[in-house]
Amino acid sequence: MQCPGCHHQETRVLDSRVSSDGLTVRRRRECTKCAFRFSTVEEIEILGLAVIKRDGRREPYSRDKLQAGLKRALYKRPYTQEDISALVHTIERDIQLKRQQELPSDAIGDIVMRQLKKFDKVAYIRFASVYRQFSDVETFKEEVDALMPRMTKNSAKGGPPARGGHSAFGGNPPIVNNRKPIIKNQ
Numbered sequence: 001m002q003c004p005g006c007h008h009q010e011t012r013v014l015d016s017r018v019s020s021d022g023l024t025v026r027r028r029r030e031c032t033k034c035a036f037r038f039s040t041v042e043e044i045e046i047l048g049l050a051v052i053k054r055d056g057r058r059e060p061y062s063r064d065k066l067q068a069g070l071k072r073a074l075y076k077r078p079y080t081q082e083d084i085s086a087l088v089h090t091i092e093r094d095i096q097l098k099r100q101q102e103l104p105s106d107a108i109g110d111i112v113m114r115q116l117k118k119f120d121k122v123a124y125i126r127f128a129s130v131y132r133q134f135s136d137v138e139t140f141k142e143e144v145d146a147l148m149p150r151m152t153k154n155s156a157k158g159g160p161p162a163r164g165g166h167s168a169f170g171g172n173p174p175i176v177n178n179r180k181p182i183i184k185n186q
């Protein structure tokens with residue numbers, strides 16, 4: 001890690017702080033030559049994951065795209081960038097736990113929906129209505145009713161709303177790999 005001020009190669013770590021979700025580490029550093037202070041964040045980065053789109057094309061996984069989608073769903077909701085980053089990390093942890101080198105976009109969408117549902121119900125509904133492209137008003141209403149039981153008469157039904165039935169593994173045997181989370185030092 002070189003000093004951004006003078007490009008000296010040696011820096012001293014002043015302190016390290018692990019984020020509350022345990023998924024990132026922030027380090028304050030000081031250049032041993034010019035005493036310039038800065039901080040670095042170590043976080044897990046997903047490498048080499050291909051996303052299989054609905055039309056069958058593949059594209060590299062993009063955190064920026066995930067974050068942009070979340071921000072659209074969380075528009076005007078009361079969260080900081082830090083909250084959103086924590087949500088991104090949680091979603092990426094779930095993606096990593098799949099241990100796949102390729103994942104259909106639907107499988108990633110399901111993970112996003114599962115986490116958004118816990119994070120913010122309004123954002124979940126927004127995301128689901130775009131992502132799932134509810135084919136009819138009735139399906140959409142069922143989802144909303146399931147989330148907001150006080151607003152509906154038949155809240156006794158309970159249980160999670162019906163899911164799209166996408167399988168992350170799509171019938172293929174899991175690919176065995178021994179990739180480990182890569183720690184990126186920025």
Ligand SMILES: [Zn+2]
Nearest residue numbers: 003006031034
């Ligand atoms: Zn320096």
